[in-house]
Amino acid sequence: MTLEKIQRALLGMAYIVSSILLVRFAIDFFLEMPLLLAIPFSILAGAALFIAALNLLEPVKGAGVVTFSSISKALLLASIPLGFLAATLDCSGIARQGCTPFCTFIKLFWIPLIAVACGLFFFKPMNWLLLAIIAMAFVTLVPHCICYNVGNGWWMKLIGASPMCYVWGFVVTVISVSAIKSGARVRFSLLVNGAIIGGALAFFISHHYFHFPW
Numbered sequence: 096m097t098l099e100k101i102q103r104a105l106l107g108m109a110y111i112v113s114s115i116l117l118v119r120f121a122i123d124f125f126l127e128m129p130l131l132l133a134i135p136f137s138i139l140a141g142a143a144l145f146i147a148a149l150n151l152l153e154p155v156k157g158a159g160v161v162t163f164s165s166i167s168k169a170l171l172l173a174s175i176p177l178g179f180l181a182a183t184l185d186c187s188g189i190a191r192q193g194c195t196p197f198c199t200f201i202k203l204f205w206i207p208l209i210a211v212a213c214g215l216f217f218f219k220p221m222n223w224l225l226l227a228i229i230a231m232a233f234v235t236l237v238p239h240c241i242c243y244n245v246g247n248g249w250w251m252k253l254i255g256a257s258p259m260c261y262v263w264g265f266v267v268t269v270i271s272v273s274a275i276k277s278g279a280r281v282r283f284s285l286l287v288n289g290a291i292i293g294g295a296l297a298f299f300i301s302h303h304y305f306h307f308p309w
Contacts, residue, residue, distance in 0.1 A: 098222045102276070105229050109269045110147055112236065116262045117144060120246050127245045132308055139290055143266050146287050149280055150273030167281045171271040172217050174288040175228065176210035178267030179235065181295035186242065186260045188303045197239040198260060205234060206264075225272060232268040235261035263291050 117140040124133040183202045186193065193199040209231050216224040240247050240260040247257035267288050274284035301307045 098226060102222065102226050102229065105226065106151060106269065106273055106276070109229060109232070109265070110144075110151055110273075112233075113147065113262075113266050113269055114144055116236075116259060117266065119249060120259060120262070123245050123249055127248075128308060139287075139294060142287050143270060143291060146280060146283055147266070147269045147273055150270065150277045150284065153273075153277035153279045163278050163281060167285070168275065169217060170285055171274055171281065171288075172213040174285070174292065175213050175232075175264070175268050175271050176206055177292050178288065178295075179206045179209060179261055179264030181292045181299065182261045182264040184299040185263075185295050185302065186240065188299065194242050194260075195239045195256075197237065201235055201261065205231070225275065228268065229272055232265050236265055263295050267291055 121133070121137045121140050124136050128136075179201075183193070183198075183206065187198065187202065191199070191203065193202050209228065212224060212228050212231060216228065236258045238250065238254055238256040238258045240257040241251065242257075242260075243251060246259045246262075250257035250259060270284050270288055274281050
């Protein structure tokens, strides 16, 4: 199996995992939260899955990565570690320690390592680096979160820990990598990623400083 086919297979698997996690998250939001919060959340989740699907269905032109403007490429790559950073702020705020040792490991070591991989790919766009970024994103979904809330509760009852802590960073990765591979809908991909990161930062402020919505 060629590196290109492995990438496509891993991206497809990432999309399936993203769909399962976001749909479950949306269901829990509708069950537990006011509609004024559940509806915008579901729209954002739907937009993320929609743009990722369109990007993945777009055929890759040639054997390599599609070329487009350096600014767009930089923004797509930067949104990956920023997505994970926003997610970790949602969970543990600005504290160095996460809710578990694994969460701390992701926060202090793994996210910076993903950022390094993204930076390397910007200057040296090699397929194996893009594959590494996708694979590294999967590590963040190892069930570890024990903060009981709307997003984690169902998973904690099922398996004792939740994989949801870094889900939005994972989704941003799927969108960015699929956009880089296809070269299509780059602006829309950046718009959705920006909405995800902005929404996560808004939640970080409201949750940690105003205790809203929980």
